Amino acid sequence: MTRHEIELHTDDAPSADRREPGTVRARPRMPGAHDESGDKSGDEPRDKPRIRDRLRRYRSEARLTVVAYAVLITLMCAAACAVTVVCADAGPTALAVGLAVLVGLGATGVWASTALVRHTSQLGQARSATLILQQTVLDPIPADLPGYEIAALYLPADQETKVGGDMFAVVRSRHGMRVLMGDVRGKGVGAIATAATLMSCFREAAHYEPGLPGLAARLEERIAQIDADRAGPADERFATAVLFAFDEPDHLRMLSCGHTPPLHLRGGRAVELELPSGAPPLGTAGLYGAMAYQEYRVGYLPGDVLVVVTDGVTEARDPAGRFYPFGERVVRWAHLGPQRIAQELISDVTAHTGGRLHDDAAVLVVRRKPAEEPHPSHAA
Template sequence: MSVAAYLMLLFLFVVDVVADRSVPGAVALGVVPPLFAALCTVAATVRLATAATALAAVLILHFEHTTPAAKAIHLGVVVGLGAVGVWGSATRARHSAQLGKARSATLILQRAVLEPIPAELPGYEVSALYLPADTDAKVGGDMFAVVRSRHGMRVLMGDVRGKGIGAITTAATLMACFREAAHYEPSLPGLAARLEERIAQLDEDRAGPADERFATAVLFAFDEPRHLRMLSCGHTPPVHLRGGRAVELELPVNAPPLGTAGLYDDIEYAEYRVSYVPGDVLVVVTDGVTEARDPAGGFYPFGERLARWAHHGSQRIAHELITDVTIHTGGRMSDDAAVLVVRRALHDPGDPGDSGDSGDSLTKAA
């Protein structure tokens, strides 16, 4: 951009000399620094303003046939415009630095909330990724947690309404409640009830804006040899991968989002049993993935793309999915996105063998 700016200065200088020396065209040189201030660094803008002033001085002193007062005014205008350009460039650089610090702080906070997945999960390969939209340094309340409890592995994926500190605070509170309750509640309805009670308590404490105190969530229990159990509270349906096929697990009974129990007379927390054998993959995401759009407005084909990577490991699937979504949107995500992939080991020592259940069954748990 600096080269283009200097070429423009040279062009204006030559035009002024060749076209009509009596016209005070030197003032036009002063427009160049403000014009390129948004594209150049502060130092480059200073050099550009200096060059514009020097060329304008040559034109004014040697080619303009005006009074000394008029020449002084013309030169002053060029100097003033150069100063405006430098000020604009410095302001932009300062705001960019402040925004960068704010983004770094919120991302650090988000990563602190999303604790690492346990290293040892026998029989399972689990990977998770979080991709912030990074709009105005506001990070959303996407959340996931994996707990290895005495009842078996428990998994939570959720999305708190809103963005910023209020959403992150609510997400952190829910995840802390989940990590503790998972060790004491053997059933998913019991876990969901505890999370609802905690978010209601958070509402009573009035911590954060009221419109950021409800969240969609989906809970999973991995404690049976050839099945998993799941319960959804208004969350995006997960996808089950088996044999190159992607099946969306849309539950017959879907509880309302956490934090909205007060709006209903009665809530049924129904958990369902899903066939889950060695080699199967469960992919859970937030709506930042399913509602991602390309520049033309087309939604991301979630299930269709997942089938391509059904035979890969969990980490590869998570990375491929996040990369593909970024490409689909042209790098302009409108919402944060979280991805969690759970792959059942092909050779699970805890698997008793073929029990005759090899279909994509979905039955209500007792």
């Protein structure tokens, strides 16, 4: 695929709730909340086994700490016995001093072990709670998406409780399938809460906005409202995002707000979809005056694969400081299914960094099924 296949798209379809295409302005509250029950699969999310494994690991770490300190206390008791035996042949004064030292060491050891065990337990609980909160925000991908296969994986950075605001969502709307991938600035519960608010806005607005510019404008307005409603000291709150619309036979539509360019896989080649003109991150439109969003059409044929990631993948570094070669690696797995591509990519990024991610990583893979490949629900 070459650059000239990316073309500006203008949607002139009439709508009772349209503004000038892709402009940000004050707007009335959306009609009543939409029932999104059709967008959620009753199946268990694919990433839940991964969550359980990670929680088991945290509990195991706490248990190992307890065992380690139990061994330490045992050794200190053994040392105490040895000192007692040695001091038994000494005078009363030396014996008293030895016993005082032993009691002090024992008390210090018990206090230190109790404190560290409590800290480890609290850390494990905080990690668990934050991970569960993040995974609650990330709804499972709808199971029934005729014509497409989609897989998504999220892996938090292995740095205590610093879970970030990576987000992705897939919605089946009356206008067609809509996909969001984004990354909120910052870490912790604040970033997760902002991501949750933006994804909720996306899931609802996707049912009312036929075009991506209108959808991006609603997200911009929502994050600006978060800042306006926020109590406490001022805080810069913004997010990168990329939006996709899958509702044309041989094209997808795309709009990027400062997000990492996705990769388009076709015929054993990987092409970076860097748009001719992109918008700034959500939450920064006020710095640019009137913001007009533009969406672009990209050729997307049966068998094509779209790989979308957050900067936790593209900016991952190895111990020597080299960035992860995203396009070079992904093309190796172009023949695999979306789930395998996502798994291989996450595993490879983790190996590239020496086993520890320094930033959260999210991967979303969309494959357009070949025409002759039936949908699983219709297979014999």
